[in-house]
Amino acid sequence: MRSLSYKRVFDRSLLGSVIAHYKSLASISAQIKIAYREYVLKKGSPSIIPIEIDTVQRAEFENAYSNKPIGAGLSWISELYINGLNSCPFCGGDGARTIEHYLPQASYPEFSVYSLNLLPSCGSCNSKRNSLNAHGAATSPLHPYFDKHILNKLNAYTVVSLDCGVIGFYLSYDHSPFTEEEQFRIDYHMEISLDETSYINRTLDSLETLRISSEKYSTPMEFRTEVIDDQIYISERKKDYNSWHHALCKGLANLSDDELQIIFGDSFGARASAPSLGRLRNLTP
Template identity: 25%
Template sequence: MYSLTPPNRDDWEDFLVMCTRRAPENRSVLSGVSAQVEAAYVDYHRQYQKPSRLSAISITKEQSDALKGNFDLFDVGRPFRTLRTQLMAEARNRKCPMCGHRDVATLDHFLPKSVYPEYSALSINLVPVCPYCNNEKGNKLGDAAGRRFVHAYYDTLPEMELLVADVTVDSSVFVTFRIDRPSGFADPLIDNLEYHFKELKLGECFESEAFDELTGRAGMFHYQYANNGGEQGLAAMLSVEAVSERRKAGLNSWRVALYNALARNRDFCSSGFRLLSREDWDF
């Protein structure tokens, strides 16, 4: 999970150009609603941190369909395909900002175009994401308490460990993930992050990824323990992994949370890593 640099576009100019690229009958319809769209664009930017509180403009179904059709101009071979490519390219290492680990492949309408057709082609409303997050988010706007999804362009996560992993060593190694609210930290962004984490089922997703990561690296853990300082050597290696991943993916990556938790867990570093594989590693 991480933030993106907002696109630097003249969105109103883009809208006017889009109108000229539509069929004549659509141009006429869009012209009739253009003043409302211009005002809506201004409102979107004014509602910094609170875009989900915007009210959709009052328009006919014909006008709504025409506005939603502007997004088709982002398709392959269409006039705004270059803008789509530019927006997708902003994703760090091509990873989805909503989950932080799947590849981006689509643009999500932060405010869904089915509800807010006026924002169907507004660049600040188009976030490059993976298909999973796009599908899980769907047309949801938020909950009754006012919580919403984290907006990758508008929301900047504080530089603190918000995504944490808990490691339990018993008959095997169990890893769970959660959002950790710092004591006394009342920022509503944390409320949104908790909603975001729950609605996208990121806990279950990260747990599955962590299992594959640990079992795939079981041999490395054995080697490090046997040849580079035992428990302390393994803990040091895990800390280095966390730092390396942080530089690549940001502080609130699931891998950062995982390796920080492993490095701090004495049960894992002393012998628990052996539970990851039945193979007798001989180093």
């Protein structure tokens, strides 16, 4: 979960090329321009009243997004897939390999090829939200462009529980910087975006990677300094804020040395006492 920097696309200028290519849209060009302006003024709110369009115009919008023709000036949409994001800006999960319509096409076809409405996300959280942000929705998820004031203060972390010797996880965040209204939006965003199964599996995978790293260190203190703190630093230097791996490392950093000993105790120092792979190869006849 993180904010994104907007790569400027001059949508109003490109609209002429879109209309020249999809001529049925010419009769509503003025309404589209007004809708684009309202999107900015209302920050993508689902309270925006959709344009009234016919079935032909709806199909044209769908074709424009699906085909992304160069002649209509829409080839830039394909570039959104190549974004260098290691985690989804909406949920913090791996990658951002799909393009999401923040206001869904079903409710708002006029924003089908509007750059501010097209955002990289992962497939699972995109599907999970589906049409929950349709026209009339009472609350909307955080917008990576318009909600920077919230997202840039958001400090999400994984709460690691040790009940009855069983490790459990859930995603939380530091509530202190936010008003009640902002907390409500964050909670809603996490509820409709987070795929619990994907989150648990990815967190378990990260934990296993960290467990293997812990084999090099004799004590929780060493492991905390050399691995956990370093992983937090790397994530933040990469601007991979609030990814699930970043959240897990922050959660582990909140634990005491005794709690880290419970989680990783059998692994500490294991690599020092075991023969290295190179030594094993040398012993092979």
